[in-house]
Amino acid sequence: MDTIEFKPIGIIHTPFTKDSEIPRQAVSAPEISGTIEIKEEYVDGLLDLKKFSHIVVVFHLHLVTFTELISCPPWDDKHGIFSTCSPYRPNPIGISVVKLNKIAGNKIHISCIDMADGTPVLDIKPYIPDLYPQENIKVGWLNNKIALMNKGKSKILFEPLIDN
Amino acid sequence: MDTIEFKPIGIIHTPFTKDSEIPRQAVSAPEISGTIEIKEEYVDGLLDLKKFSHIVVVFHLHLVTFTELISCPPWDDKHGIFSTCSPYRPNPIGISVVKLNKIAGNKIHISCIDMADGTPVLDIKPYIPDLYPQENIKVGWLNNKIALMNKGKSKILFEPLIDN
Numbered sequence: 001m002d003t004i005e006f007k008p009i010g011i012i013h014t015p016f017t018k019d020s021e022i023p024r025q026a027v028s029a030p031e032i033s034g035t036i037e038i039k040e041e042y043v044d045g046l047l048d049l050k051k052f053s054h055i056v057v058v059f060h061l062h063l064v065t066f067t068e069l070i071s072c073p074p075w076d077d078k079h080g081i082f083s084t085c086s087p088y089r090p091n092p093i094g095i096s097v098v099k100l101n102k103i104a105g106n107k108i109h110i111s112c113i114d115m116a117d118g119t120p121v122l123d124i125k126p127y128i129p130d131l132y133p134q135e136n137i138k139v140g141w142l143n144n145k146i147a148l149m150n151k152g153k154s155k156i157l158f159e160p161l162i163d164n
Numbered sequence: 165m166d167t168i169e170f171k172p173i174g175i176i177h178t179p180f181t182k183d184s185e186i187p188r189q190a191v192s193a194p195e196i197s198g199t200i201e202i203k204e205e206y207v208d209g210l211l212d213l214k215k216f217s218h219i220v221v222v223f224h225l226h227l228v229t230f231t232e233l234i235s236c237p238p239w240d241d242k243h244g245i246f247s248t249c250s251p252y253r254p255n256p257i258g259i260s261v262v263k264l265n266k267i268a269g270n271k272i273h274i275s276c277i278d279m280a281d282g283t284p285v286l287d288i289k290p291y292i293p294d295l296y297p298q299e300n301i302k303v304g305w306l307n308n309k310i311a312l313m314n315k316g317k318s319k320i321l322f323e324p325l326i327d328n
Contacts, residue, residue: 008168095222137293
């Protein structure tokens with residue numbers, strides 16, 4: 001299995017220039033807006049995207065400098081990295097569904113975002129709810145924690161991207 | 165913006181050894197089973213994953229050999245690549261939500277899959293429906309096509325991964 005190389009198709013501009021300001025999840029930050037600036041050579045690929053209400057943004061968690069296979073959220077016990085949303089993954093790839101507000105030239109205006117300013121974008125996909133199962137879902141150790149997250153407590157919604 | 169390098173954390177074994185057999189979407193293939201074989205050095209990261217019913221698999225569409233910014237599905241007109249699920253993307257990254265059946269050692273048994281045999285896996289995340297918006301969704305040009313897909317017509321569910 002060889003190394004796989006990707007080149008960013010663009011960069012995300014967000015208000016989050018300090019990592020401690022970054023919301024835990026995109027859905028928890030409806031009021032936060034930003035812009036994806038697409039490289040000119042990829043702009044033709046944006047055709048027809050503007051009529052979608054939401055897009056899936058695949059991005060490089062570029063501030064991550066190490067990997068931890070066992071992750072310990074500040075609000076819970078230790079868990080295997082692949083059962084968490086921790087950024088300290090072997091391949092630090094982030095996926096967020098964000099609201100698409102407007103496309104103007106090579107700029108995609110979005111909200112409900114949780115990325116650091118300057119985040120490299122790897123891919124953009126249309127968000128199609130039908131592709132996501134809704135029945136017979138079990139979320140393991142996150143079960144009670146999701147209920148807590150939905151209460152909107154800020155100590156859960158905000159945490160440093162990088163522990164110091 | 166530099167090149168970003170990732171290393172596969174594992175490989176997917178599926179029945180799809182010929183690209184023409186691959187279902188269009190994971191949700192369309194509930195009866196299809198396969199196995200993700202995780203590299204030994206990452207197995208500790210699987211802790212607690214087994215109690216999730218579904219996982220998000222991020223993978224490299226390794227059979228893709230070219231990019232097309234304007235994509236033309238066999239069942240529709242031309243559209244910008246970022247508004248489609250076409251594999252011929254600038255960075256050929258696939259994302260599928262699959263059913264998790266069992267974890268035994270370094271093997272994750274899954275179903276509802278749409279990957280080619282031998283696909284390199286980049287990341288595995290827990291599937292948490294709460295992270296995906298459900299209200300006020302618009303799916304642009306795909307609107308009528310999703311209804312058609314849900315009828316389960318095989319000419320839509322199956323297509324070659326690579327056009328010859």
